[in-house]
Amino acid sequence: MTATTLKTRLLQLNCHFTWGLLEKDGEIDEIEERLHNQLEFLVSENKYMVYNLLAYVKHIQRDYTESIANLDEAERNCLSTSNGSNCKLLAIYGNYAWVHYYLNQLEKSQLYIDKVNNVYKKLKQTKDPNDIPEIYGEQGWSLLKFNRIYYEKAKDCFEKALKEAPEDPEWNSGYATVVYRLESFQNIKCPDQKCESLKLLKKAIELNPKDSVVKALLGLRLQDLRRTKEGLKYIEEALEQTPNLPYLLRYVAKFYRRAGMIDEALDVLKTAVGLIPNSGFHHHQLGLCYRSKMLEKKKIANSGYQNKRTNSREIQELIQKAIFHFEMGLEFKKTHVYAYIDLANMYREANKCKNAEETFQNILSFTKLTDEEKQQIHFNYGNFEQYNNKSEKEAIRHYKEALLIPGTSRDKNKCENALKKLAERKVTRDPTDASGFSLLGFVYKIQQKSADAIECYEKALKLDPYNEEYLSNLCELKLAI
Template sequence: MTATNLKTHLLQLNCHFTWGIQEKYSDIHEIEERLHNQLEFLVSNYKYMVYNLLAYIKHLQSEYTESIANLDEAEKNCLSTSNGTNCKLLVIYGNYAWVHYYLNQLEKSQLYIDKVNNVYKELQQTNDPKDIPEIYGEQGWSLLMFHRKHYEKAKDCFEKALIGAPKDPEWNSGYATAVYRLVTFEGIKHSDQQDMLLKLLIQAIELNPKDSVVKALLGLTLQYLNRTQEGLKWIEEALEQTPNLPYLLCYVAIFYRRAGMADKAICVLKTALVLIPNSGFHHHQLGLCYRSKMIDKARMANSYYQNKRTNSCEIQELIQKAIFHFEMGLELKKTHVYAYTDLANMYREANEYKKAEETFQKVLSFINLTDYEKQEIHFHYGNFEQYVNKSEKEAIRHYKEALLIPGTFRDKQKCENALKKLAERKVTRYPTDASGFSLLGFVYKIQQKSADAIECYEKALKLDPHNEEYLSNLCELKLAI
């Protein structure tokens, strides 16, 4: 068999090499670190999936000896927990076939393709594994480990896995986690989303009461829905169950911080960092805690009975602690986009404006940013331009860039409000300047208030009759009506 013919058969396999995992969106080394942490701290019959994904990561790093070693561990772990079924071996054998292909060991590659086909024959299945939940479940789990761009696809995979195994604890937990990330990422907007998410999380816990992480996700969801006391019960139950699980500790800390218990959150995160010192995510969360304390202290400093000098020193100390942990977090996880905006804003608090601007420019230059990420960066950068650099022109440019991004994200309303205030101020102060009316028209157009937008653009055109941009927008709005 030639390499070309072999490649045709390889592409038909269902494994990490054919799942369309786009590593360009992620920090491979950071994912590898997380996988090793999972092997150390997670007690599960699904460790074979961790080794399997590690093998794929090693392939991306062209470390094929390590890749084979991880596949050996995956196969060993899988056989010891297979309960008589070979379904879990399909992905492992598929990965073996691909790794040997890259090593130009074509006979060994063909051997593993044959093994895959033999498993299908044993299962009396065709090569289209529609009814094998183990494959879809592992695919969903692997996608969740990468960028949020894969979350929707991960959710679909878990849905397919649950068709064949509706009571499987692992796939129920995976499905609930995927939905949690998707729903909370953009904010829970509708009551049906709330009901669905709560139902999935509770069902996952009932099927897998040992999963403390899902209990924490339920606690955070209840907190988001202003049911903090209910949520706290789940958080405390999860913490009692696995007090030394780093991933759980991070969720617990998020809950405490949002509940106004920053000191308690800091204590939990420090415990987590003792367990996994190289976690960029935990350092970022610590930075958020110190930022929260800084904001609270600044509010208190406005009270007449406070010692301003003492408060000023404490505030500066908290700012520096937040900066330290944000910087450390980015050193360990260089692709964490939101940490850059948090760090830039904290540089602003420390009056280190040059560093703040450099940080905004650096993160805005990243390729493969999601629309959500772009909108958040433009909003914060616009805010920086408006209030620090005193540049209305640049602020307006960033706010407009954010609003032109399709979709309704968390910072869209903030951008609309900021831009509308600037437009109204321009109209009030300079009533003969067409740009104020044009800017207000732009905001109304984004808000789909066509009548108000048309009125504003008509006023702008009266003041600047030959402006093609105003005329184009006006024609577009009238044609739409």
């Protein structure tokens, strides 16, 4: 078989090489680190999926010796837990075929294509070979672990897997997890009866009561729904089951921190960092805890109930601890956008304005920012310019940038409010300042209050009749009506 013909057959295989996992979409070194940690700490019959994805990651890194070694482990793990079913081997054999193709070992590649075909031949006797839940489920988990931009595709995969195997614990856990993440990522707020992830997480726990991580996710979702006491019950159950599982501890700490149990969160996170010292997530969470303690101390200091000198020293110590952990977190997770924003804001607290400026500039140069991330950066950068650099002009520029980005978020709303306050202050301070009315008109335009926006731009034009920007906006608004 020629290399061209072989490539055509390889593209028909159902495995990581054909699932659209693009190198440009993943932080490959970080994914590799996470997968190694999972192999060390996760106790599961499905470790073969971790080895399989790791083999694909090694292909991206052009390390084919390690890629083959991981596929060997995947096959070994799969054969020892498959209970006579060969369906789980399909993606492994497909990956083998691709790796040997890249090594120019065409005969070996052909051999694994034949192995895939043999599995399908046996399957045809009992089921439709196009509806294999093991394939859809593994694809779902791989997409889920690779990048959040694949969450919708992962959800579709789990739905297909569950259509064929509705009571499978692994696919139910995967489906519940991805729906939970999508709701969190998209900032979806809904009442209990309409919260999709709530039902799915409960079902996943019923099917697999030993899954402590899913239990923790349920606890967090209940906390989101203001059912903290009920959520705490699941958190404590999960912690009792696997007290030394880092992936559980991250969620337990998050629950405690949001519940105001900061010392408990710190204890849990210190245990987690002891287990995985290079976890960017855990260090970021530690930074958030120290920030919470710092804010509480500042509140007490402002109330005047404690010795000011002692309180000031303690506040500075907490700021430095928060900075240390935010910086450490970014050492290990260099693309964690929200950690950069938290670090920049903590530099502000420490009066390290140059560091804050550099940090904001750094994240704005990232090429893979979501609209929500951009809005949050511009809101915080605008705050920094307004209150630290005392530059109204630059603050306005950042708030406007956020408002021009499509989609709504909490930070976009904050920018809207901040801009409106600045505009109203400018108008009150100097009623002859056309820019104040123009700015107010811009806010009303964003809010789709056309009549108010037209009125403001007309006032601005009266004060500055030859301003092209004001005239352009006014014409656009009137034409739209």
